[in-house]
Amino acid sequence: MAEPRQRPRWLWPVLALPGTAWLLALFVAPLYVVLALLFGGIDPILRRPVPVWNPAQWDPSQFRYVLDHLTGSQGFFGPPLVRTAIYVGIARALCVLIAYPVAYYTARIADRRRGLLLAALIAPFWISYMMRMLAWVNLLQNDGLVNNVITLGGLWDTRVDWLGGHASVVVLGLVYGYVPYMILPLYAGLDRIPTEMLEAGRDLGASRFQTWRRVTWPMSRQAVLTAIVLTSLPMLGDYFTADLLSGNPSTSMVGNLINSAVLTPGQTGEAAAFVMLVLLVSLLPMAVYVRATRAGEEIRT
């Protein structure tokens, strides 16, 4: 039998080149521009940011300005950062509490109508985030459905100004917005667990709860971690949920800091600093995600 013909080595790099070049030019390079602006200077006359490309000449004063105002009496950047951590932490916990049972039911128990159920669970994924927030603005506005229900149609004057700056409403918005992103990876993770493992647990005399605790939970922990990463990362940059459901500075998050700095001339350095802060905070969860994905690929190949 003849030796299989050697395929040329150039073909695959050539195919991968355009996409890779695109990502280098429009993903990596722009992030470097942010660094160059953050550690760059400001034109003294035009008040325009001037990027400095050489890391050896970087000037940390803009970054230090932000760091200096994180804590203490001048610490006006601190509260939104703390708030972001709290909101995202609570929202993330609520997401797991909601998503895990739903994903478990769909993957393990629902049988006949599982396809339909999955479709309904996936639907919010393909409805624009803004549309879903608009739906809540409609419900929560002063003459909205929620107030109509709790005042029994105006019988009692128990109206609540839901959209006037309630932390709980913002957290609700975050949970509502991001929980679909958590259900799907959890479903995939639970669905992958071989049924034989669970049957073995049951056959050996474990109750359903014991089987869950000793078999399912350890085997789904990785999926939970991935799901948490996939929901937390977008929450870190979220400013529109707080804007639409509260619009009050008392609930602003780090995303709101970025957004207002971006839109204010002369605060480019601040915006760049916050972008870098979020990027630094995101690196660890992103590394967790990339590692988990790699491990999955190695098993599959």
Add this chain to the structure above:
Amino acid sequence: MSARRSRWAAFRSAPFLATVTGLYLVWSLAPVLIAVLFSFNDGRSRTQWQGFSLRWYVSDPLRSVWNDPSLHTALVHTFRLGVVVTLITVPLGTLMALGLDRWRGRPPAAANFLVLLSFVLPEILLAVALLFVATTLTGTFFGDVVRLGTVGQVLGLVTYQLSYPVIIVRARLLTIGAHYEEAAVDLGASPVGAVRRILLPMTMPAILASAVLVFADVIDDFVLVRYLSGGSTTEPVAVKIYNTARAAPTPALNAVATLVLVASLLAVSLGYLAYRLLTRGEGGQTAGIDVFAGEA
């Protein structure tokens, strides 16, 4: 009798979990359905039902989606971005997936890492970075290419969406394996011919799936398109919603949002049906629905 029993069997075996799931579905879908319902309201209110009409879609002479130029523009721009970005992203990503999957060594591993990074990076970071390129590097080549408006939006969205086709097509390539194209090459096909005649047709379901996903995701995008828009003529529907949701809008806003929603769900459903048709007989319990959950 037996049919009824099996219909409730899942509920009976775990009533608590079934109730949680049911409540979750109501909570997640009802607000949106109510918002859709009020786009058909005959009155100005978005909370008091005043009868069914298509007033906010077509008949209102000033404020309906059809007659209000700002809503009209936003809708057209949304779909324009969806089509253009899909047409660029899918070929670029498919080629990249083919290349990365078969090319061995360090450079493809690094490129693959880049793809995953762009998939999980918070969107606002890319949006701010590209906005700064457009606004602070004016006069340089880079700053002139990435300019605010449709061009900047398309460049940003393609960058952000590129990981979709790469990840989905690669997952498909893993299940196909290498033996079909090896057989083709052994039978005398040129390497490019093997890609064109074997790999592309076999990955077609994944290419199609990523196309509808990219389209649906782009018409729903908000963060990138807002920062990279060059004024009101390049603001798509999501930005319109953000700008007017808190400023006493009419049900026409619900109407325009509903139109985008219908387009998005329609694209994904048709894509899913086509995917099922193309992968007929391949089995698999979820029948590829996981691909459509962005979970490949």
